[in-house]
Amino acid sequence: MKLWLDGGLQDIESARVSVFDHGLTVGDGVFETVKAVEGRAFALTRHLARLTRSARGLGLPDPDLDEVRRACAAVLEANPMPLGRLRITYTGGHGPLGSDRGDQGPTLVVALGATTRRPDSTAVITVPWSRNEHGALTGLKTTSYAENVVALARATGQGATEALFGNTAGRLCEGTGSNVFVVLDGEIHTPPLASGCLAGITRALTVEWTGAKETDLPLDVLEHADEIFLTSTLRDVQAVHRVDGRELAGAPGPVTAKAMRIFDERSGSDLDP
Numbered sequence: 001m002k003l004w005l006d007g008g009l010q011d012i013e014s015a016r017v018s019v020f021d022h023g024l025t026v027g028d029g030v031f032e033t034v035k036a037v038e039g040r041a042f043a044l045t046r047h048l049a050r051l052t053r054s055a056r057g058l059g060l061p062d063p064d065l066d067e068v069r070r071a072c073a074a075v076l077e078a079n080p081m082p083l084g085r086l087r088i089t090y091t092g093g094h095g096p097l098g099s100d101r102g103d104q105g106p107t108l109v110v111a112l113g114a115t116t117r118r119p120d121s122t123a124v125i126t127v128p129w130s131r132n133e134h135g136a137l138t139g140l141k142t143t144s145y146a147e148n149v150v151a152l153a154r155a156t157g158q159g160a161t162e163a164l165f166g167n168t169a170g171r172l173c174e175g176t177g178s179n180v181f182v183v184l185d186g187e188i189h190t191p192p193l194a195s196g197c198l199a200g201i202t203r204a205l206t207v208e209w210t211g212a213k214e215t216d217l218p219l220d221v222l223e224h225a226d227e228i229f230l231t232s233t234l235r236d237v238q239a240v241h242r243v244d245g246r247e248l249a250g251a252p253g254p255v256t257a258k259a260m261r262i263f264d265e266r267s268g269s270d271l272d273p
Helices: 044-060 063-080 148-158 200-209 219-223 255-271
Strands: 001-003 007-013 029-037 083-091 106-115 123-132 162-167 172-175 179-184 185-192 227-230 236-243
Touching: 001 063, 007 063, 029 044, 044 063, 044 083, 044 200, 063 083, 063 106, 083 227, 123 172, 123 227, 148 185, 172 179, 172 219, 179 200, 179 219, 179 255, 185 200, 200 227, 200 236, 200 255, 227 255, 236 255
Parallel strands: 123 162, 123 236
Antiparallel strands: 001 007, 001 106, 029 083, 083 106, 162 172, 179 185, 179 227, 227 236
């Protein structure tokens, strides 16, 4: 396996990032996960635009997107596989053992791992912790992911693959690595970005392609929604058949199933929508 590190391809066994890298010491970095199908990245332009927005939100220099594209192409060519998780990580680089940044410039890593298509439906739980819709990192895809690690571990321990958060106002927000949609009276709704959720790439495409409405929703909407589904880079559109102790019989329901078909068709016909 080969990955890209600071300017070129390196063997995965010998590639090294400094133990003083700010991405390691204080989580000062941003990232993107991109779906790769038969060596081609999906929605890369949208992912790179969000990478830049996240970097600016942290006060990092804009990434060199030409280099990032070269890195992605080189890694995909060096590691052929049917379905892959392409990970772009961009950090504050070598720095002191504290929150102040160093002056040696950012670190760029692009790596690829094999994955498989997700099941059509999954189980989720809600967690007692809140997303802070007013925080400094709200809406940024950063490497400060420990909160998600804790919540996802709880979900895994309860036989689920995702944990859903409310925000500080008790409104539905998002999952650890996904956006959430609900179906009410035949209409699709998803929390607005003001809820504190990440502006997911798959979320945006699903809204565009299905006409879903961005709606401020209470967290307890999960207790009575007709259908629930998740969206993310590697889930695409995935139905929920259980939330906490509530079973949603027949998932994916008809509205979710249609959304799944639409997403498969539209994404299959255009790899960079």
